[in-house]
Amino acid sequence: MTDQSPTVASATDTPTVIKQRPPRIFSGIQPTGQLHIGNYLGALKQWAQLQSKYDNFYCIVDMHAITIPQDPQELRESTRRNAALYLASGLDPKYCTIFVQSHVAAHAELGWILTCLTPLGWLNRMHQFKDKSAKMQAESISAGLYTYPTLMAADILLYQTDLVPVGDDQKQHVELTRDLAQRFNSMFGETFTLPDAMIPVSGARIMGLDTPNAKMSKSAIGEGHAITLLDSPEVIRKKMMRATTDSHREIKFSTDPERAGVNNLLTIYQAFTDEPGEAIEAHFEGKGYGDLKKTVAEAVIEGLAPLQSRYYELVKEGGAIDELLAKSAERAAEVAAQTLDLVRDRVGFIRLASKVKPS
Numbered sequence: 001m002t003d004q005s006p007t008v009a010s011a012t013d014t015p016t017v018i019k020q021r022p023p024r025i026f027s028g029i030q031p032t033g034q035l036h037i038g039n040y041l042g043a044l045k046q047w048a049q050l051q052s053k054y055d056n057f058y059c060i061v062d063m064h065a066i067t068i069p070q071d072p073q074e075l076r077e078s079t080r081r082n083a084a085l086y087l088a089s090g091l092d093p094k095y096c097t098i099f100v101q102s103h104v105a106a107h108a109e110l111g112w113i114l115t116c117l118t119p120l121g122w123l124n125r126m127h128q129f130k131d132k133s134a135k136m137q138a139e140s141i142s143a144g145l146y147t148y149p150t151l152m153a154a155d156i157l158l159y160q161t162d163l164v165p166v167g168d169d170q171k172q173h174v175e176l177t178r179d180l181a182q183r184f185n186s187m188f189g190e191t192f193t194l195p196d197a198m199i200p201v202s203g204a205r206i207m208g209l210d211t212p213n214a215k216m217s218k219s220a221i222g223e224g225h226a227i228t229l230l231d232s233p234e235v236i237r238k239k240m241m242r243a244t245t246d247s248h249r250e251i252k253f254s255t256d257p258e259r260a261g262v263n264n265l266l267t268i269y270q271a272f273t274d275e276p277g278e279a280i281e282a283h284f285e286g287k288g289y290g291d292l293k294k295t296v297a298e299a300v301i302e303g304l305a306p307l308q309s310r311y312y313e314l315v316k317e318g319g320a321i322d323e324l325l326a327k328s329a330e331r332a333a334e335v336a337a338q339t340l341d342l343v344r345d346r347v348g349f350i351r352l353a354s355k356v357k358p359s
């Protein structure tokens, strides 16, 4: 398949980034377990809403997943499940190139080049590394977890991405990507588009139901921590009824850490219903926490129902997803190769004799 949207000129012709296409989006999720409503509200929902206006690249970032030890069989299952969930969330292959990161080798190669250009101090500042490594035994913290942001920068920059729709927690990584693009451009000449993060207004940071002061996370272990996208209505009701609240009575949005549980339930409700904050507070006025939990549970069940039924239909179709991933990887590789060829020239790698154009 030929990419109809030339993004960069060959390094031997001109250094200018040429754009003749709609703005480009890149984002991804790690196949590290069951996707939850935080991944849906912070990422997938927004992706589906935006797709028709952009040229979209949505990746299942399995190379990021192995920065933390993974069971190979589970990784394979999660990768296919995520692909089906991307589609079930409404991503349409007509607008979106949905592919697996490890199928496009350019990610690893640009990742290495950017790693070599990243000052250690920049990585030392990354909150996600500090948070994740703090929960691990020292000997199991890999160098890959530390350099995760430079691989993420490669993912984004390879596609000359304009916008990166992510949850609030990834903002710092997108800023580092932008800094790296600027650094590379000023060292070697205009090469990369500078991307911007796109954070949803509602649902940008969903907190754990049992730990409302820490973000909902796939790798957290508590059974009542996260509502996963494939949880049944019974399980959703059960988890919601056990959600941590507080000893106050008012049901209002609040930034008070003591009221984080109620605030989180209201945020989830708002993100699923798209109702304005005042209308939500008025709706719950005079009601108790039991009512709040029941109402939020029903909103989540209703919000996930279409996604769940599409997911189970797709799973029945079996091999179609692998075929789609193969086709998408071809398109992604073609676009990525344009950037990577330019980068190789810029940093001084010589071209393979078979790739040198006859003069």
Ligand code: AQP
Binding pocket: 028, 029, 030, 031, 032, 038, 039, 040, 041, 042, 043, 165, 166, 167, 168, 169, 170, 203, 204, 205, 206, 207, 215, 216, 217, 218, 219, 220
């Ligand atoms: N709690 C959240 N609220 C809103 N958005 C969230 N995202 C993740 N958690 C929340 C968004 O989901 C996208 C994919 O995240 P990821 O899996 O690549 O990485 P993560 O942020 O590390 O997600 P988890 O769930 O915490 O996974 P583990 O436990 O495996 O590390 C991103 O856009 C992210 O912002």
